[in-house]
Amino acid sequence: MLALVERIADAGKAAAIGYGTEGGMFAAALRVPVVICGPGDIAVAHRPDEFVSVEQLLRCERFLSGLIEALCAGP
Secondary structure (H helix, E strand, O other), X not given: OXXXXXXXXXXXXOOOOOOOXXXXXXXHHHXXXXXXXXXXXXOOOOXXXXXXXXXXXXXXXXXXXXXXXXXXXXX
């Protein structure tokens, strides 16, 4: 699944993150792998004047569309 997400995101290899999310709780409770992703730059997230650019939102839309297509189309 990680390879699929990396391919669709087209942002290089996934890496560990240095901040907290609920992802670990979902992974433990559901016993499934979890990938944290989203639009924007963590350097400006959760700070005064945080923002997500239109280009970042469009890239997110392309990613989600690709993921839905890949998951719904089957192998």
